[in-house]
Amino acid sequence: MLGTPVIANDTIFIPLIYGKYLLPVTVNAEVSFSPSKDKVIGEYNHFVFKYNQNGDIMVNDNLNAASFYVVSQSGFTKRWYVTLLELPNYDDASIRSLNVKDDQPGNALFCRKGLIDNIDTTATLYYIDAAFPLKIASELILADGAKFSNDYNDTLSFSSASKSIGLKVISSSGKERNWNISAKKATIVTGITSLPLAEKNRLMLDKTEFDLSVSGSGGSKVINTDIDAENGTILVSVSNLKFPLQLQLKYGNLANKQVIGLLSEQEWGFSSASDSKVFYMFDDITGKAYKWNVRLQAATEGAATIYDMIAGQVISSSGFLLPVEPAVLVKGGEKTVYVNLPSSARTFPLSINVKEWKLSLGAQISNLENPLVFTTDTKTLTLTNGSISEEWKIQLDFPVLNDRANVSSFAINRTSEGNKIAEKTARIDSTEGIVRILLEEYSFPFTFEPEIIFSSGATSESVASGQLMEFSSWEDVISFQVKAENGLLKQWKIMLLDAPQLKNADFAEWGTDGNPLYWATANNSVVTGTTPANLGVDKTGVLLTTKKNQSLVKAIAAGSVFLGKFVFKISDFNQPKKMTYFGIPFTAKPIAIEVDVNYVPGAVLERLDKEKDEFVVINGDQDRGVVWVELLYWDGKGEYEYHGKNMETSVTVLARGEMEFSNTNGWQYKVRIPIDYTDPNTRPTHITVTMSSGSRGDSFIGAVGSKLMAQNVRLIY
Secondary structure, three states: OEOOOEEEOOEEEEEEOOOHHHOOEEEEOOOOOOOOEEEEEOOOOEEEEEEOOOOOEEEOOEEOEEEEEEEEOOOOEEEEEEEEEEOOOOOOOOEEEEEEEEEEOOOOEEOOEOEEEOOOOEEEEEEEEOOOOEEEEEEEEEOOOOEEOOOOOOEEEEOOOOOOEEEEEEOOOOOEEEEEEEEEEOEEEOOOOOOOHHHHHHOOOOHHHEEEEEOOOOOOEEEEEEEEOOOOEEEEEEEOOOOOEEEEEEEOOOOOEEEEOOOOOEEEEEOOOOOEEEEEEEEOOOOEEEEEEEEEEEOOEOOOOEEEEEEEEEEOOOOOEEOOOOEEEEEHHHOEEEEEOOHHHOOOOEEEEEEEEEEOEOOEEOOOOOOEEEOOOEEEEEEEEOOEEEEEEEEEEOOOOOOOOOEEEEEEEOOOOOOEEOOOEOEEEOOOOEEEEEEEEOOOOEEEEEEEEEOOOOEOOOOOOOOOEEEOOOOOOEEEEEEOOOOOEEEEEEEEEEOOOOOOOOOOOEOOOOOEOOOEOOOOOOOOOEEEOOOOOOOOOEEEEOEEEOOOOOEEEOOEEEOEEEOOOHHHOOOHHHHEEEOEEOOOOOOEEEEEEEEEOOOOEEEEEOOOOEEEEOOOOOOOEEEEEEEEEOOOOOOOOOOOOOOOOOOEEEEEEEEEEOOOOOOEEEEEEEOEEOOOOOOOOEEEEEEEOOOOHHHOEEEOOOEEEEEEEEEEO
């Protein structure tokens, strides 16, 4: 988008409000001159703005500015310049949030907020149950100044659960990003007590996070809420229980979790004691959900029971107000109220102000005091209700301080342009104290914002979630300390790991020569043994087939692909390795390679008898497919030339992995081939990966019809 031109001195500035990513752009101008103008020399009403290969703006093929001359009737001549003025703008073309307003047909159980992934440019709406086709009334919040390039009218229409919606967002600078909006079914868990504590807490609705109350009049009142995490039930004790009854649940902003099936302050209608209501807690981190049932019961009269104690201020022996909000757990079977306090609060005497006691109807505390003063960890209270008398303990619970100072999780968000991380979560080596970020593609400086989780109770003053971090080279290291809950300090480092993947690893791209792009083949010069695999819609792969050639010279040719190049020479036909140049530039150190394979050997194994120039059947043996990988080192002297193992060469093999296949009886997925290093210290300069329908193809041994299909080659780090 261009603004109104501005004239200053001898220059006409055409403002570029946004759109620098859309250059080249052509401008046709209407120019008004003074009446004294006689003529104009040069192009003055047609301009082409574009970038050259160095990123500089060109105007009509002139660097920075084009010019023309205006000649007056008196003969005075003035030179005018025309240039593009790029105004400040933003490259951010992200979706900040996705909010659900409503759905049609109206009975879907959806998260009200979508989960945004700025790395994969996806926004996902998780649901428990939904009928498709489905329409969602939504609100998409974009980055400042960004807008949609295609139509978006607040309605997201999903024809099926497997279909996503594509939206293009343009930043204020004109940068474009393609986003996919999808609906995904949440994973329902059947129990949460065995889950990690952080995950369990995200599937719980803690008493401090919600408030239950009876709506309207009638004298009913919520006395207690008993949460059973193992069975997913919330049992609400109500005094003066009468049906029908309206129950209201209020909750505020929840961290990394959402309620599905119930809006805050929405009312539930209960018609009888057997009636129950359902909602789900959804974990924004894992995509899991847990089902909760809410039931009512009449509050027990005539008992001496503590349902809950709402604790307030905690005051130490010196009168210092401790900055803690005590968590309270009531265990009725033990007649004990546990008050959880940090170990730092263990100073006696200790006072706790009690905001509210929730007792059974008619119950009283005969020895009540406020604040409660503790000289030891335990205090005993006596509850009475008529002739009933019960002793209850108030137990201060001081946990043992955690001595772990580890990084539990390190997610990578908001990476800079030109970089692609191999894994969204960094690899953590707690023994060495190293956080490794795997980069598949890189462009320095590399910046990102992490989301860091430390061991329980641990902190760091050096690094934090949301902090901008920057690497200017592979050698950069970010050092920091983590302090355990008990004060123990541990040194940590954040490092980068070069983790590139091979191009066209799914064999989706093929050249006009019939070969997969970025790969070479050793047999299409003689027989067509390397072709695309027909794997159905949206699936790609390579099909390697062993064939017999009898036209030019006799040969059994195994289908093969490899990284490198193949130079066909009839003089070297009987020594195919001499025509095969293995290796492409590569400097990383993978530990294994994975590939999906499907291998079927041909019926009859044969070899070529060169002296008799005929094929001989080999009995008692069958053909085998093979995949092998080598990491190589070339010292840079002379021409790079490597024809494979057991061949004289100046190239050193640093590491190798190989696996042969007999009949796989269908597809085997993610077959992992370990790479064994003989020299783990030297950085490679080249890599080769070879796949063949016959492991002995270079010796002209194979079975006609042997087929190796392969796809999804991936290096493992």
